[in-house]
Amino acid sequence: MKQKVLIVGLGLIGASLAIAIKKEHPDNWLIGWDSENTRKIAKEKQIIDESPASFEEAAVKADTILLAVPIRTSLNYLKELARLPLKSKVLVTDAGSTKQEIMSLAKTLPFDFIGGHPMAGSHKSGVFAANGELFENAYFIFTTPEQENIAKRVVELQELFKGTRAKYVVLSSEEHDQITGMLSHFPHIIASGLVNQADLFNQIHPRAKQLAAGGFRDITRIASSDPQMWTDILLSNRQFLIELIHSWQERMDEVTQWLANEEQTEIYRFFENAKDTRDKLPIHSNGAIPAFYDLFVDVPDRAGVIAETTGILGQAGISIINVKILETREDIIGVLQITFKSQADLQAGKQCIEEKTTYQCRLK
Template sequence: MSKTVFVIGLGLIGASLAKTMTISHPEHTVYGWDTKIESTHIAKKSGIITQVAPSVAEVAPLADIIILAGPIHTTMQYLHDFQQLTLKPDVLVTDVGSTKYEIATYANTLPFDFIGGHPMAGSHKSGVLAADTLLFENAYFIFTPTSPSQQKRVNELVTLYQETKAKFIVLSPLEHDQITGMLSHLPHIIASGIVNQSDGFNQAHPRAKQLAAGGFRDITRIASSDPVIWTDILLSNRTQLMDLITTWQIQMQQVYQWLDHKDRHAIHHFFESAKETRDAMPIHQPGAIPRFYDLLIDVPDEPGVIATVTAKLAQANISLTNIKILETREDIIGILQVSFKHEADLFLAKDYLTQHTTYPCRIKE
């Protein structure tokens, strides 16, 4: 049965969902709208959507399903504004935000069904032109219904999003925020805090910035996230994060005490426990933080090495997203780190380079 789907917000997530639905459900009419009018027209021209929405107020009353694909505070504003419109009695509204409890609590006061959604996927690219039907493949897509009637309607979204090839999970809004707070939001805060601390340190020690290009840059990679989005996330999950930060502060104070008392046994146990926990984690499964698909290639420090690697990848029609040298010193083997958007490209690149070069390759875990 044909439906009218309205995607509000045509950034990376919204445009990728719209493109997947347009291709996999040709029987549906997929309207799109974005505050950047140019993005909406690009989406229509590119076949990401089937129709351009003149305005939210004109199309929302026609929609069977409305997908709010903007920042959290913007989603809250749309939910408020929808009360002034005459939506279809059985309309289903959903979103793609990174926090769920605040939105779900507010949506429960509204006269239409709202099921929170969170596709745990991302990319280094953004905007409508970055739309990718493979963006959600094997990623977790979480739904957070809050009532029996909403539970029954989750399958409508699963059917709509089926061709994203995501892994669908149902959680309560609170449990969602507790889990993502621990596994995603707190690590972002810690990474950003370390980077900000190092900035002041670099002023006193200029060589530190040069030395930070290797492992330090890798462990703080997530600090490069969009500050507008992350401000929204923190404020909408503030209660959970305040609890988590308090626990983190207590643990760091404990480490401080171990150092002060030169407690070798406690420090060793701290690292041993962390190692055992991390080693037990699944290696090639998606998680709360989007994975980086990196291939480490041992290469000699000689002219033309990078060109050889990139040429081989081009021959195999494999796209890379980033390339950098982790170490190059005279007369030793250096390490070339090549990053890919998809896990499939990572394994293809490893196999192809192993077969067509003499450079040892290994996947970064």
């Protein structure tokens, strides 16, 4: 059935969802709301069908409203929507990373609301990064309210977002925030803490910054995230994160004692258990933290090798996000790290380079 869909926020997630919706439901009329310049770009790129004169104008004629904005901003929009004469059967959803706070507000709203969280992302942001394949095989979580008549409407959203080709999961808001808190929010705190501690260390030992590439840069990649977005996420999931931080501090106190007492067996078990658990994790599955699709290519240290390798990918029509030299030393093999936007591009790129060159390619 043709419907009018208002998408508030035309960044990476909102614009990518718009593309996915249009792919499966070409008759739906997509209305976009963001800054004037972003709306203009989205209209020119045919991501949306209409750029309204005002938010109110768009909201009152929408059948479905998607809030693809930061959590605090979503809460403000919901309060504003509650004051507007929306359609009686309007269905509102969001794409935020936490759910308890917004589902609590939803109980007071005069319209139907179901929480949403498409668990995918990219190293890029903004409307220009929009990608209709972004959510393929990723988890798309819905949190439904206690009212059964509203909860049943989740099938409407699953049909609307069918073009994402995501895997749908329905969770309670509490379970959602606990799981994403452990697997996404808390790791972002740890990564940012490591980077900030290293920054203080670098002030005493300036050469450390020079040596911080490679492994240290890789394990702290998620620290390069939007500060405002993560401030909102942490504050909206603060109680559970406080519990996780206290638990982490207790565990680190244990490690401190093992080191102080030279308890080799306990230290060994600590690393052994971590290795065993890590090795059993699914490979290249989209989870709470967006996957990094990196290919590591052993290349000779000679002029033109980067252009040669990326040229091969370009001729094959394979897009890349980033290229980085991990190691270049005279007369020996260097390592070229190429980041792709999807698992499919990663595999295609690996096959292409191996067919066209003698370079060894590997996944980490």
